Amino acid sequence: MAMPAAEIERLILAAFPDARVEIKDLAGDGDHYSATVVSSAFRGKSRVQQHQMVYGALKGQMGGALHALALQTAAAPE
Incomplete structure (x- = not known):
């Protein structure tokens, strides 16, 4: 079962409300x-x-509903 990009973004923003998040479906x-x-x-x-x-x-969605995630992170400037 696939995971929609919007759900990935929602989970990340729930943990990091100030985050800028960009999700791309690679395949x-x-x-x-x-x-x-x-x-x-x-x-x-x-x-x-x-x-x-x-x-x-x-x-815990990695390896289950979310098969692969190429991740880039950075600290936001102060």
Whole structure:
């Protein structure tokens, strides 16, 4: 079962209300997405920590309803 891009965005924004989120469906199948997430919550965090935070926001959907997510994160400027 595929996960709509809007649901991915909703979950990320629920965890990071100030985030700028851009989701792209890479294969047109609802299973392979890229996401760019920019949030002040990422300040002082390593890239790995930032990605872990986003995966946590997806509440266990990775590998299930969401098959693949190419993730780019950055801290929002102050």
